Amino acid sequence: EIVLTQSPGTLSLSPGERATLSCRASESVSSPYLAWYQQKPGQAPRLLIYDTSSRATAIPDRFSGSGSGTDFALTISRLEPEDFAVYYCQQYGSSPRTFGQGTRVEIK
């Protein structure tokens, strides 16, 4: 199974700052099957990015995804108050589909 390792575990930033979240795979991810989800307390995850770099419906353009092979990133260009949450990467190109352990973006 493909293990996804996210870093950092926690990112402490202020509104307006740029956030860069990393997701590294234990082996190459079947291209382009890497997604990012956002989860807020008490809520189900929400799809942000699919196919490595495509934004899901209604996701603002301050969210962007990039990468290939084993190294992927989610960038939030300018943090808004509603962006403070936990973010998970997921590979869905092979079974079992696997998730990273999450990166918490918190207000500094």
Add this chain to the structure above:
Amino acid sequence: QVQLMQSGAEVKKPGASVKVSCKASGYTFTRYYMNWVRQAPGQGLEWVGIIDLSTGGTNYAQKFQGRVTVTSDTSTSTVYMDLSSLRSEDTAIYYCARGGDWYSTFDSWGQGTLVTVSS
């Protein structure tokens, strides 16, 4: 709009089984797939399995093979996840999540069902 409505919280004893339902609306049921994902308290996300809603074909994570069964009822647009031989480590929120294909992202999620396993 797409809605996935899950059944309510469950409390089970070790060794028992639980059946969680997920009723879909707002789209053509059989054109999609449904996944089950769980999240233990304070932990990350773990994929359990998937069902092809047009054929009933399933695929499960090896960890759950033999203990999980996912079925669907196309007449009511409802998907079920049955997990047996429950242990304390199965305590988690279980989500249904729609997928467009065997290998696709999960574009809509249910609200989650808390399953607590405790003696």
